[in-house]
Amino acid sequence: MQENTQQLGRSIIPLSAVPAQGTVVEELKAPRGRSGALDVKTLSNNPEEQKKHSGKSVQDLRVPVLNMRGEPLMPTTPRKARKLLEAGKAKVVGYNLFTIQLLYPTGEAKQEIVLGVDSGYKYIGYSAITAIRELIAGELELRTDIKRLLEKRREYRRTRRARLWYRKPRFDNRGGREEGWLAPSLEHKLQSHIKLIERLKKILPISKVIVEVASFDTQKMQKPEISGIEYQQGELQGYAVREYLLEKWQRKCAYCGKKDVPLEVEHIIPKSRGGSDRVSNLTLSCQECNQKKSNQTAAEFGYPNIQKQARQSLKATAFMNVIRWKLVNLLNCNWTYGSITKYWRTKLELEKSHANDAFVIAGGKSQKRIGYIYKGKQVRRQNRSLYKANLLKGGRRKRNTIKEVEGFRRFDKVLYGKVKCFIFALRSRGYFDLRDIEGNKIGGDVSHKKLRLIEHARGMIQEVRSAIPLWTEVQSPLAQF
Numbered sequence: 421m422q423e424n425t426q427q428l429g430r431s432i433i434p435l436s437a438v439p440a441q442g443t444v445v446e447e448l449k450a451p452r453g454r455s456g457a458l459d460v461k462t463l464s465n466n467p468e469e470q471k472k473h474s475g476k477s478v479q480d481l482r483v484p485v486l487n488m489r490g491e492p493l494m495p496t497t498p499r500k501a502r503k504l505l506e507a508g509k510a511k512v513v514g515y516n517l518f519t520i521q522l523l524y525p526t527g528e529a530k531q532e533i534v535l536g537v538d539s540g541y542k543y544i545g546y547s548a549i550t551a552i553r554e555l556i557a558g559e560l561e562l563r564t565d566i567k568r569l570l571e572k573r574r575e576y577r578r579t580r581r582a583r584l585w586y587r588k589p590r591f592d593n594r595g596g597r598e599e600g601w602l603a604p605s606l607e608h609k610l611q612s613h614i615k616l617i618e619r620l621k622k623i624l625p626i627s628k629v630i631v632e633v634a635s636f637d638t639q640k641m642q643k644p645e646i647s648g649i650e651y652q653q654g655e656l657q658g659y660a661v662r663e664y665l666l667e668k669w670q671r672k673c674a675y676c677g678k679k680d681v682p683l684e685v686e687h688i689i690p691k692s693r694g695g696s697d698r699v700s701n702l703t704l705s706c707q708e709c710n711q712k713k714s715n716q717t718a719a720e721f722g723y724p725n726i727q728k729q730a731r732q733s734l735k736a737t738a739f740m741n742v743i744r745w746k747l748v749n750l751l752n753c754n755w756t757y758g759s760i761t762k763y764w765r766t767k768l769e770l771e772k773s774h775a776n777d778a779f780v781i782a783g784g785k786s787q788k789r790i791g792y793i794y795k796g797k798q799v800r801r802q803n804r805s806l807y808k809a810n811l812l813k814g815g816r817r818k819r820n821t822i823k824e825v826e827g828f829r830r831f832d833k834v835l836y837g838k839v840k841c842f843i844f845a846l847r848s849r850g851y852f853d854l855r856d857i858e859g860n861k862i863g864g865d866v867s868h869k870k871l872r873l874i875e876h877a878r879g880m881i882q883e884v885r886s887a888i889p890l891w892t893e894v895q896s897p898l899a900q901f
Contacts, residue, residue, distance in 0.1 A: 535624075
């Protein structure tokens with residue numbers, strides 16, 4: 421049996437088959453055999469092992485294809501995509517999900533493609549599968565700074581209006597909130613789910629969408645033994661907040677233990693770090709400890725035991741409770757529950773991840789998995805403020821962030837040598853701070869002359885990441901079910 425064909429049993433993924441991080445173009449150039457498949461070595465010829473592990477993950481990235489009218493067709497292999505490009509029969513129309521468009525008419529036979537979506541507050545997992553293989557999988561990290569930026573904008577607006585000598589009184593002219601209104605931060609997350617699904621529909625002929633929804637009992641998550649009338653009583657029954665905290669923390673500073681000093685109500689996880697005003701996230705501290713702690717968490721301040729008393733934030737849970745059915749109704753799609761997803765993920769012995777959850781949500785069992793996932797992250801498009809908020813000495817205002825230098829903008833994807841990375845900071849003299857999608861520094865002061873622009877950010881950056889360990893034996897029990 422030839423080495424360059426896919427075989428059963430355990431496999432080791434050779435280093436030569438792995439493209440450069442963050443690129444699909446290198447995938448088109450990876451070494452292949454006559455069949456166009458990536459090299460895979462066989463380690464076991466045991467028939468029982470072959471039968472047990474026949475549904476394993478392999479490196480099998482697919483390239484989306486559009487017809488001449490821009491409508492999605494079934495994706496093709498990197499080898500065929502490369503040949504079409506070399507023959508002038510196709511052109512590249514997208515790099516942030518490497519996509520080609522055919523320049524000649526062709527047949528349009530399509531298979532049923534099911535898209536599974538693991539909806540969430542901070543991450544969205546997605547996976548599109550057919551009856552025999554997984555076509556695409558990935559995770560998108562959503563923005564969490566919308567609320568903070570809106571509060572900042574409100575402060576700017578109020579400060580600007582306060583400087584006016586006279587302003588016509590305004591009241592009762594805000595208008596009523598329409599039915600179905602959502603807070604801006606939640607609306608952004610809802611629209612992010614919809615835009616992602618619509619974006620995938622533009623490059624794949626998706627026939628069905630399944631979204632995971634769940635209804636959470638937030639009080640039972642905090643207190644598993646709660647029942648009956650206790651739901652109506654709450655944690656603060658019979659107490660004011662301050663008196664409750666004084667009794668809970670024994671009328672002393674939670675950090676230094678001082679008594680008989682003025683005590684302040686303090687957030688264990690600061691609000692600036694995502695902490696809530698729930699009483700479970702509040703403690704008491706003296707002024708000195710409160711000032712020293714600043715915006716650190718209790719664990720960072722050196723008190724992990726106090727940190728443990730700050731219970732899990734329910735922001736993500738509240739999000740799912742608010743928009744779960746709104747998302748399904750807007751998409752007019754099917755849905756499933758988290759308990760079902762967990763059952764099948766456990767049965768298939770898959771690790772907990774958003775991409776794996778999406779694969780199970782889509783109905784995946786014995787389909788061949790791809791070896792890579794698209795790791796995406798939402799970023800701010802542009803800071804449109806002209807000046808900084810704080811005045812300089814003499815009342816001068818400092819110009820805000822530089823928008824563009826030598827044709828480059830923040831978060832643009834660039835090629836630095838042979839490394840694909842992102843611009844995290846611009847400098848007017850033409851030198852940039854380069855990092856990967858996780859924020860790991862690649863170059864702290866690199867000249868624009870050494871860079872080649874790949875693609876502008878447009879609100880999202882993305883890399884292709886290996887979904888399976890390199891040089892590690894890959895085993896999967898998917899074929900058992």
